[in-house]
Amino acid sequence: MEKPPIFAIPILDQWLVHSPLHEVTALVNSSALACLRTASFEKESTLAELHAELSAAPIHLPQVKQGPFDPKFLAIITTRGCNINCVYCDFGGPTSARVHMNPALAVEAIDWMAQRLVERGRTEFFLHFFGGEPFISGELVEIVVHRTRAMCARYGLKPVIDVSTNGVFNESRANWVGHYFDSVVLSFDGPPEFQNRNRPANGGGSTFEAVSRTAERLSQTPVELCLRVCVTGESVQRMEEITTWLVDAYHPAVINFEPLTENDLTSCSDLHGADPYDFARYWMAAKRAADRCGVRLVYSATEPGAPRLSSCPVGSDAVIISPDGHVNGCYLQPQDWLKHGMNMELGRVTLGAGLEIDSYQVEQVRKLITDKPRCRGCFCQFSCSGGCHVSNTYNGCSDDYVAFCLQTRIITACLLLEEMGCSQFVDALLADQTAMQRLATHSWDPVDLGTPGAAKGLAA
Amino acid sequence: METFGILIVDPARGACCSLPYPAAAVWDLLSRGHSTSKITTMMQYIGGFPDAGTAESYVADCLLTWANAGWLRRFEEGEVGV
Numbered sequence: 001m002e003k004p005p006i007f008a009i010p011i012l013d014q015w016l017v018h019s020p021l022h023e024v025t026a027l028v029n030s031s032a033l034a035c036l037r038t039a040s041f042e043k044e045s046t047l048a049e050l051h052a053e054l055s056a057a058p059i060h061l062p063q064v065k066q067g068p069f070d071p072k073f074l075a076i077i078t079t080r081g082c083n084i085n086c087v088y089c090d091f092g093g094p095t096s097a098r099v100h101m102n103p104a105l106a107v108e109a110i111d112w113m114a115q116r117l118v119e120r121g122r123t124e125f126f127l128h129f130f131g132g133e134p135f136i137s138g139e140l141v142e143i144v145v146h147r148t149r150a151m152c153a154r155y156g157l158k159p160v161i162d163v164s165t166n167g168v169f170n171e172s173r174a175n176w177v178g179h180y181f182d183s184v185v186l187s188f189d190g191p192p193e194f195q196n197r198n199r200p201a202n203g204g205g206s207t208f209e210a211v212s213r214t215a216e217r218l219s220q221t222p223v224e225l226c227l228r229v230c231v232t233g234e235s236v237q238r239m240e241e242i243t244t245w246l247v248d249a250y251h252p253a254v255i256n257f258e259p260l261t262e263n264d265l266t267s268c269s270d271l272h273g274a275d276p277y278d279f280a281r282y283w284m285a286a287k288r289a290a291d292r293c294g295v296r297l298v299y300s301a302t303e304p305g306a307p308r309l310s311s312c313p314v315g316s317d318a319v320i321i322s323p324d325g326h327v328n329g330c331y332l333q334p335q336d337w338l339k340h341g342m343n344m345e346l347g348r349v350t351l352g353a354g355l356e357i358d359s360y361q362v363e364q365v366r367k368l369i370t371d372k373p374r375c376r377g378c379f380c381q382f383s384c385s386g387g388c389h390v391s392n393t394y395n396g397c398s399d400d401y402v403a404f405c406l407q408t409r410i411i412t413a414c415l416l417l418e419e420m421g422c423s424q425f426v427d428a429l430l431a432d433q434t435a436m437q438r439l440a441t442h443s444w445d446p447v448d449l450g451t452p453g454a455a456k457g458l459a460a
Numbered sequence: 461m462e463t464f465g466i467l468i469v470d471p472a473r474g475a476c477c478s479l480p481y482p483a484a485a486v487w488d489l490l491s492r493g494h495s496t497s498k499i500t501t502m503m504q505y506i507g508g509f510p511d512a513g514t515a516e517s518y519v520a521d522c523l524l525t526w527a528n529a530g531w532l533r534r535f536e537e538g539e540v541g542v
Contacts, residue, residue, distance in 0.1 A: 103505045111508075139502060142489065146506040150481035153464040176492065179461045 004058040007379035007445035008033055009413055012428055012435050016413055017050070017447075020307045020382045021058035025416050026050055027425065039450030054449055060307045062382060064370055065317060069346075069362050070120065073313060074113045075128040075320040075331070076106055076144055078137035084166050084207050086187075086199045087269040088230065088260055090391075091132065092333055100137040101323040105349045106144050109321050112354040114151040125152050129163040130320075130331055135173060145180050164228075166199065167214035168207055174214045178221025185226045185256070186215055190242040194235045198271065215250040226254035233260075236274035239286040247293045254296045257283055259407065261391065276403040276440070280410035281430045301408040302415055307382035314344070314389050315369035317362065325349040327357065329365040332390050340394035342368065373399045377444035384408045406440040413439055461488075468531060477531065482507035486522045496523075 004021040015033045017026045028036070032047060036054075041047035080091065081098030110127075117125055127148050134141055145161060152159040162183040167174075177184060189195045192208040201207050218225050227246050231239060239257060246255055260266065260273045283299060290297035300311055310316060313329065320328045330337065330344040337344045344365055347357040372393045375381040378401075386393035387404050401409075414426045429435050461467075465484040469476045479487050485506045489499045500516045509515040526532040 103502075107505050107508070139498075143502050143505045146481070146485035146488070146502075147508075149464070150485065150506060150508075153481045158463060172492065176488075180488075 004061075005381075005446045006054050006449060008447045009379050009409075009445055010435075010438050010442055011413060011417065011425055012432065014425070016416060017054070018379055018416060019054050019058075020379075021060045021062075022054060022056065023059050024050070024053050025420060027417070027420065027422055033447070037447055037450055039452045041452075048452070051449060051452065060382075062307045062309045064309065064366050065315065066366075069317055069357050069359065071113065071116060071317045071319045072122065073126040073128065073316070073318045074109060075130055075313070075318060076101065076109065076134075077130050077132065077320065077322050077331070078106075078134045078140050078144075079323050080132040080333070081136055082131060082133040082166070083136050083168055083202065084133070084199055085202045085204070086166075087271055088198060088263065088266045090261065090263060090336075091331070096132060098132075098136060099323055100140055101321070101325070102351075103140055103143045104351055105321070105325045106140065107147050108349050108351060108354055109319070109327075110144065110147050110151055112349075113319065114148075114155055114157065117157055118155045123156075123158060125157040125159050127159065127161045129161075129165075131164070133166050133168070134163055135165055135169050135177075138169075138173065142176075149180075166207070167211040167218075168201070169210075169214065171213065171217055174217035175221065178218050178223045181223050183224035183226060183253075184218055185228050186211070186218065187228045187230070188212075188215060188246075189230050190235060190238070191245070194232070194242075197234070198230060198232065212249075215252075219251045224254070225250065225252045226256055227252045228256040228258065231257050231259050231274050231279060233272040233274050236278045236282055239282040240289050243286040243289045243295075243297065244293075247290065247295050252295060254298060255286075255290055256298045256300070257286060258300060259404070273403060276407035277410070277433065277436055279407045280414070280436070280440075283407070283411055284414050284426065284430060299408075299411060301380070301384035301387055301404070302412050303383070304415075309382070309385050310369040310389070311383070311385045311387060312389070315366050317366075319346070319355070321349060327355055329362075330390060337390050340390060340396065342390060342394065344368075344390075374401070374405070377446060378405065378409065379445040380405075380408050380412050383412060401441060401443070409440050409442075410436055470531070473530065475530070477529070482518070483522050486519055487526075490523075 007018045009016040014027050014029055017028055035041045035047050036051055079098055079100045080096035114125060125148060129141060149159050161181050163181055164185045167186045188211050189198045195208045196206045199207050243255055246252060259279050262273045287297045318329060320331055322328060325348055326345055327347040327349060328344045329346050346361050347355055349355050368389055372386040374393055375386045392404060417426050465478060465480040466487055467476060467478050486499060486503060489502060500519050503519055504512055504515040507515060507518060
């Protein structure tokens with residue numbers, strides 16, 4: 001990276017100056033922005049101070065991983081099959097065969113991972129279950145959890161185990177999950193009219209009661225409960241109400257609202273994505289409702305934390321094992337990558353031989369997260385990082401912002417403003433459609449700062 | 461459930477016992493109603509036992525030890541309980 005980028009984003013008649021790599025954000029008027037760009041300010045003024053902070057060496061310098069393969073995270077896809085029939089499923093759940101991973105392959109992967117972690121002096125073993133629906137491979141999940149805990153006990157590692165699940169299982173299973181897992185991401189689209197419309201049982205029946213029971217049971221256990229809600233055009237205006245209801249009924253630690261990604265399946269079901277401006281507006285209302293209850297409300301593209309080049313495991317040397325033993329760098333299925341000319345396969349698990357990792361492929365997958373033409377002018381490039389590398393910012397995608405970008409830009413700006421204590425600007429922005437559009441569609445955020453001494457003149 | 465095993469407690473006797481892995485897994489599987497043969501099959505993977513016979517012996521040893529220490533009791537035919 002040549003020079004850490006400084007961004008200026010229009011907020012009503014002001015400008016949000018933001019440098020994620022310096023952890024600096026300021027709200028300035030147009031004159032002040034012009035002064036920063038020409039370095040025209042008095043010594044020891046506020047603008048001089050801001051200019052100096054933005055010109056200093058950055059605190060963060062996110063980079064593509066280099067060196068030997070260095071996994072910190074193991075994900076096991078126990079099966080691609082599923083016990084319900086979500087109309088928007090991107091992971092093949094409703095149509096995939098219920099083929100379960102051979103437990104011996106899972107054990108090979110766990111043992112290999114534990115040894116790598118110990119060799120690198122790590123102290124935690126992060127394990128994630130994914131599907132399909134992982135718990136239709138219930139015994140396999142039990143084997144994997146216990147084998148992981150046994151290996152962690154042997155090597156003095158702390159197990160950190162989580163799962164993404166639809167929650168359609170019995171109370172006994174819920175109780176076990178609540179005590180053996182650290183966190184559960186439970187997909188739950190809200191009241192029956194949304195849950196049953198979007199996430200029906202096989203055959204079309206209701207899943208609401210089963211998932212509600214699971215959420216209630218989990219909320220009575222030590223596990224961190226995250227309720228993940230897919231927001232559609234039908235539910236977007238009810239996000240605040242859904243938030244309050246979820247908090248009262250299930251006491252989650254986290255609520256995660258993600259917008260529906262339209263695909264062929266959703267078209268067949270006449271299910272449509274939310275308007276990005278509505279999503280941003282109602283997400284912020286929901287966030288404030290959640291904040292009042294002490295619950296964390298998240299949207300994956302704006303997760304706080306250090307600047308990053310990827311908002312998912314791709315590029316982080318994550319080890320994601322598919323049911324047939326392929327080791328991939330992404331949760332999606334091979335046909336999803338291949339149609340965009342990508343190959344996320346990193347290697348294979350072989351019985352008796354552990355994991356064989358292809359170092360050339362590791363380098364290729366690491367590089368996939370960089371150089372996103374669509375993101376070059378966007379101030380969210382170190383937070384949302386382009387979203388899904390496979391379905392959103394794949395090589396050859398349009399350079400123009402899409403709905404995902406528009407809502408992400410608005411929400412990110414609002415969160416930065418709230419962090420600065422400028423809630424009144426958030427209110428005014430969200431009430432002004434034209435101002436929201438100006439911010440959302442602003443195609444080039446980076447600005448150059450002038451060099452002090454090169455120009456003389458204006459006071460701050 | 462603890463990080464590296466299970467702590468079992470019997471309030472009636474004022475007794476407790478810390479079970480390390482892999483015995484902790486046997487206790488968990490047993491307490492949730494898996495049959496002994498199912499537990500044996502699963503323990504082959506969990507405990508990394510070289511063959512089914514070794515896993516079977518290990519599970520049998522656990523059950524005997526816990527029974528002798530008063531943590532387990534075999535229900536008589538027709539008896540109802542947990």
